[in-house]
Amino acid sequence: MSKNKDAYVELRNITKSYENVPFLKNISLKIPHNSYFCICGPTGSGKSTLLKIIAGLEKPDQGEIYINGKKVNDVLPEDRGIGMLFEHMTYALFPNLSIYENLIYGPRVRGVAAEESKETAAGMLQLIMLTERAKDFPEVMSGGMKQRVALGRALMTGAKLILLDEPLGALDAKIRLNLRKELVNMVKSVGDLTVIHVTQDIEEALMVSDYVAAIFGGNILQIGTPEEIYKHPNSIEVCSFFSTSNFFEGSVTGLEDENVVINMEGTTIRVKNRAFSKGDKVVIAIRATDLSIQKHRTSDTNQLGGKVLRSQFILGFMRYEVELETKKVIVVNQRYEEGTAFKENKTVMITFFPSNILLFPHPGEPLEKKVIT
Amino acid sequence: MPHIEIKKLSKSYGKVKAIDNVNLEIFDKEYLTLLGPSGCGKTTILRAIAGLVQPDHGEILFDGKDITNLPPDERDIGMVFQHFMIFPFLDVWDNVTYPLKIKGKSDAEMEETAGKALNLVGLSRHVNEMPEDLSAPEMQKVGLARAFSTGSKLLLLDEPLSALDTKFRMDFQHELRKLVKGLGLTAIHVTHDQSVAMNIADRIAIMRKGRILQVATPMDLYYQPNSIFVCNFLSNSNFIEGFVEKQEEKQSVVRLRGFGPKIAIPTDKWERRKRLVLAIRRNEISFGYEVSSKTNILNGKIVNELFLGDKTIFHLRLENEDIVEAEVLTKDIPMSMGHEVTLTFNIEDVMTFEYPDNLEDELALE
Numbered sequence: 170m171s172k173n174k175d176a177y178v179e180l181r182n183i184t185k186s187y188e189n190v191p192f193l194k195n196i197s198l199k200i201p202h203n204s205y206f207c208i209c210g211p212t213g214s215g216k217s218t219l220l221k222i223i224a225g226l227e228k229p230d231q232g233e234i235y236i237n238g239k240k241v242n243d244v245l246p247e248d249r250g251i252g253m254l255f256e257h258m259t260y261a262l263f264p265n266l267s268i269y270e271n272l273i274y275g276p277r278v279r280g281v282a283a284e285e286s287k288e289t290a291a292g293m294l295q296l297i298m299l300t301e302r303a304k305d306f307p308e309v310m311s312g313g314m315k316q317r318v319a320l321g322r323a324l325m326t327g328a329k330l331i332l333l334d335e336p337l338g339a340l341d342a343k344i345r346l347n348l349r350k351e352l353v354n355m356v357k358s359v360g361d362l363t364v365i366h367v368t369q370d371i372e373e374a375l376m377v378s379d380y381v382a383a384i385f386g387g388n389i390l391q392i393g394t395p396e397e398i399y400k401h402p403n404s405i406e407v408c409s410f411f412s413t414s415n416f417f418e419g420s421v422t423g424l425e426d427e428n429v430v431i432n433m434e435g436t437t438i439r440v441k442n443r444a445f446s447k448g449d450k451v452v453i454a455i456r457a458t459d460l461s462i463q464k465h466r467t468s469d470t471n472q473l474g475g476k477v478l479r480s481q482f483i484l485g486f487m488r489y490e491v492e493l494e495t496k497k498v499i500v501v502n503q504r505y506e507e508g509t510a511f512k513e514n515k516t517v518m519i520t521f522f523p524s525n526i527l528l529f530p531h532p533g534e535p536l537e538k539k540v541i542t
Numbered sequence: 543m544p545h546i547e548i549k550k551l552s553k554s555y556g557k558v559k560a561i562d563n564v565n566l567e568i569f570d571k572e573y574l575t576l577l578g579p580s581g582c583g584k585t586t587i588l589r590a591i592a593g594l595v596q597p598d599h600g601e602i603l604f605d606g607k608d609i610t611n612l613p614p615d616e617r618d619i620g621m622v623f624q625h626f627m628i629f630p631f632l633d634v635w636d637n638v639t640y641p642l643k644i645k646g647k648s649d650a651e652m653e654e655t656a657g658k659a660l661n662l663v664g665l666s667r668h669v670n671e672m673p674e675d676l677s678a679p680e681m682q683k684v685g686l687a688r689a690f691s692t693g694s695k696l697l698l699l700d701e702p703l704s705a706l707d708t709k710f711r712m713d714f715q716h717e718l719r720k721l722v723k724g725l726g727l728t729a730i731h732v733t734h735d736q737s738v739a740m741n742i743a744d745r746i747a748i749m750r751k752g753r754i755l756q757v758a759t760p761m762d763l764y765y766q767p768n769s770i771f772v773c774n775f776l777s778n779s780n781f782i783e784g785f786v787e788k789q790e791e792k793q794s795v796v797r798l799r800g801f802g803p804k805i806a807i808p809t810d811k812w813e814r815r816k817r818l819v820l821a822i823r824r825n826e827i828s829f830g831y832e833v834s835s836k837t838n839i840l841n842g843k844i845v846n847e848l849f850l851g852d853k854t855i856f857h858l859r860l861e862n863e864d865i866v867e868a869e870v871l872t873k874d875i876p877m878s879m880g881h882e883v884t885l886t887f888n889i890e891d892v893m894t895f896e897y898p899d900n901l902e903d904e905l906a907l908e
Contacts, residue, residue, distance in 0.1 A: 311581075343907055344908065371851055372850040372851060372853075375849055395849050399872075412851055413852065456852070457852070481712065481741050482741055484736065484737065485869075507890075
């Protein structure tokens with residue numbers, strides 16, 4: 170997090186409980202000035218609550234909130250200088266106002282000169298690609314358009330901090346994909362803006378943000394660039410949530426040159442890694458994209474036999490669930506090529522590439538408790 | 543043995559044509575999905591089949607018999623809804639047996655059919671639970687069991703998976719198809735989700751603005767879309783403009799606009815100078831090591847890289863300034879990659895369409 174050291178938003182030791190159940194557990198976080206920052210985690214991880222605390226819509230039990238260097242714990246939401254777009258208010262446009270009037274409402278209320286706000290609104294209409302629909306009313310707009318207007322309105326408040334809670338959540342899958350790109354473009358072209366975006370959509374988080382905070386069970390486990398989070402996850406939780414990975418248990422049986430030799434549920438594998446010693450219990454993570462599926466055995470090592478339980482076609486890619494001879498079920502993701510898909514119940518060989526394997530210390534409890542899907 | 547024919551069906555709400563002269567045939571024991579963006583009319587068709595919407599024109603035949611004016615309760619249909627529609631004050635058993643009670647079935651008959659249906663969906667041990675104690679997938683299974691226990695051979699499903707999380711959706715989708723096939727039902731399933739439709743259906747009817755554009759098996763739709771809209775809706779594709787420069791045997795050469803690169807296309811059906819839209823699926827473009835007479839080559843500059851985790855999308859700017867998007871598995875990205883790259887794709891994978899009056903309109907998803 171070295172790009173810009175000034176934090177625009179800082180949280181110190183935030184805790185929050187509901188009916189004595191701790192929901193946010195001592196969260197400290199610095200969000201750099203002018204960054205696009207995603208808080209990403211599964212349902213119930215506390216991400217929306219955290220955002221509401223920054224917005225002032227919820228009070229923390231303990232801890233301090235700073236925005237632009239100023240403590241805001243006792244500042245009302247409307248005085249915190251924030252533009253907001255929350256999932257449930259996605260379409261909360263004024264139905265009796267045109268798109269243009271919806272956009273200009275914020276500046277008008279703040280007493281911005283008519284000429285100036287007119288200019289900003291024209292620019293914003295261009296940015297949200299709705300110049301020709303300026304006079305239309307929300308009721309005749311599609312979901313994606315309304316979403317862009319809502320976003321435009323948040324940006325028009327003139328706030329330097331924008332909070333987005335699942336801003337694309339209510340849209341059709343295909344439209345979401347397109348809007349993601351537009352979202353980034355809009356934010357970047359406004360400039361001087363810090364964005365905090367909460368989502369459970371991993372691809373969305375990785376694609377739009379400068380930094381991602383991974384949140385699970387009320388704890389932030391890792392903060393990093395999208396590549397760091399994906400390529401160097403610091404825990405089983407982060408690894409399992411941000412990629413489709415298969416987890417195996419094993420123990421280190423020896424060391425060889427740069428490698429550790431591991432007995433992985435009965436199979437011997439070698440992994441380039443010297444952070445472990447003989448006898449250590451480890452968890453081995455292999456990404457679903459680092460496995461390949463073949464008809465026949467092609468090598469004596471790094472292959473496991475299995476049977477296809479399910480095969481799924483997802484926009485040009487195949488997702489297979491394969492039951493290994495050990496009865497363990499793993500996931501394999503591949504590019505779809507015409508005529509090469511494996512049908513259900515087919516016997517196959519799975520090859521894995523030892524260079525892409527991640528190792529974690531064994532948590533000492535069942536893996537299911539750590540793996541987040 | 544439900545075999546359904548929809549003939550010239552239309553329905554308007556005010557000035558808006560919800561469905562516009564729709565013809566569709568659904569065969570016995572077929573799993574058909576109606577797929578399209580919000581507001582395309584797919585739900586209206588489903589509701590017309592159920593008898594919940596009275597069409598303005600046209601007819602609906604069940605096994606050759608006109609049922610257009612038959613009330614819903616005489617149509618013998620099982621129906622499952624997006625938001626479950628189960629009674630919150632009744633337990634699982636009473637929810638599932640509700641339609642049977644209304645039909646005046648005996649207790650013994652109810653035990654038999656409802657018991658079987660609950661067993662099928664894996665809820666036998668939950669019969670005494672109240673809906674509030676069930677998870678979303680379990681609630682939808684109650685909805686499904688209720689539809690099964692009617693004994694109807696025709697099952698109508700309105701976005702039955704969309705209230706479920708992604709993970710459950712995949713499991714449920716798989717089970718749903720298996721159950722429908724196991725019971726030998728005819729199923730009509732409305733969805734806006736391409737991935738659900740592609741994996742669950744025998745055939746897909748793809749809709750836009752009240753009309754059916756194409757009906758085909760999932761893979762036929764994917765590989766032989768009859769329109770730019772269908773192609774765009776079912777894949778993440780690049781749509782680029784070009785002109786036919788040369789016709790060869792079973793192939794032609796297209797020059798991209800602005801004196802761009804030449805692309806070979808797998809057809810000789812377009813005449814010389816014809817203005818075309820070429821569609822190339824994003825995921826079929828790769829960092830090519832295997833260049834052959836069967837591949838096209840694109841040289842360009844990478845101007846943007848979108849990292850999605852398992853996948854990465856590259857924006858490549860060609861010499862004519864066109865931008866082409868390629869979606870690759872992150873692990874397949876070469877270790878050392880400059881800004882100038884060569885990407886390849888198979889000639890067979892290029893789809894071609896006549897250039898439309900308004901390309902933007904053809905690509906609009908809403």
